[in-house]
Amino acid sequence: MSLQSILGNFALILFILTIATGIIWFLDVFHFSRLRRARANQALAEFDARHAKLKADGIKVDDSGRHRLEAEMLKQPTWIEYSGSFFPVIALVFFLRSFLYEPFKIPSSSMVPTLMIGDLILVNKYTYGIRLPIINKKIIQLNDPQRGDVMVFKFPKDPSLDYIKRVVGVPGDKITYKNKRLIVNGKELSYQPLPDYLDEEHLTYSKQYLENLSGITHKILNDERAPAYVQNPDPFPMNEACSYNVEGFTCTVPAGHYFMMGDNRDNSLDSRYWGFVPDQYIVGKAFFVWMNFGNIKRIGGFQ
Incomplete structure (x- = not known):
């Protein structure tokens, strides 16, 4: 987004x-x-x-x-x-x-139910290393992004835009998305069914699950009306590392790159469509909602 x-x-x-x-x-x-x-x-x-x-x-x-x-x-x-x-x-x-910290505003629903439209969030700028402003060049290495992190990054197709998604694949991972379920390095993630999620704006329901991604549990949404396969992916760089079929896709994450997906799985344009995020495009780790003027109960940390 x-x-x-x-x-x-x-x-x-x-x-x-x-x-x-x-x-x-x-x-x-x-x-x-x-x-x-x-x-x-x-x-x-x-x-x-x-x-x-x-x-x-x-x-x-x-x-x-x-x-x-x-x-x-x-x-x-x-x-x-x-x-x-x-x-x-x-x-x-x-x-x-x-x-240190940079504020952002969530404008779309691709990270629902973790992040809502209108959430004002804080992003930790030093978790993944110290970078020079403007040119975003890393000068001090600290930590690498981990599976399950919610990360802000420069959109690979237009680096002037900042996007936010969840890290589901780190360098070297084999990511398979089959029938709307993630398999990481041959191990299928666990999914706990939750009550259906109501989109109050459109008055529609989505299937809701608690996904466990490398020990990070978070909610995801699936739209039963949406197909399992990826429709019309872009010819992104290193797309030869991915194969698509009617059940989903399989990608091997190249060195120095990350595979990102939104928690609103069937309403998110992410790495499935436009490819991998290179390390030099990383902005920081999102970790806290500091305000939502439409719902102050949103204030707090998230995974």
Whole structure:
């Protein structure tokens, strides 16, 4: 599913703003403020000399204007004042969303029932390694994605878009999806039937199961009306690693790639259709719903 497609270049915009406001802040601290101080000192010296002459002539003067003059001379121009005040805030936001946590909004139903439309989620940016912002190049290796993780990544067909799915296959795995059941490396996953899921928007029911994927239990949905086979998969890179039939498909995940599927299995365009996700497209691990304005009970962690 697509996330924040409208704000696809937000990280770049934030980076540019950080650099621009940082340059203005730096110039003000080390150059403009010194110029203002020098001009203020000159104006104060002239003020003091003028008042000293008046006092020598026996004229009573009011020295209270000296503080106002100094304040006016040292006052930052509006454009510098705003830039300087915004810089630490923008820099902090850029650091947090680039290296620690980034917020996203769920716009579609491909991860129902785990994630709902309108969920505002947090993504851990460092779980899978430290990456440089903008270019998304990994510089420090930490952990690898595991089966069962809910992961945000760059859409392979259009890297300007962020998608979210569940990791069902890691490098080297043989993934078989047969009659709407997953088999990983020859071992069929266990499925516990749950009460049917009601889609309140469309007033339709779907079969609901508790799937156990490498020890991670999570709910999935199946639409009995949808076929088991994959309809019209794209000619994606390394598609020779996959074979399709009327019951489903089998794929061997290449090195450095991951196989992703949505929990709403029959309503998700995922790796079954557009292929594998390369490691360099990973954004982070989704782990927490921090708000849903339509249903605040949604707040909390998820698997």
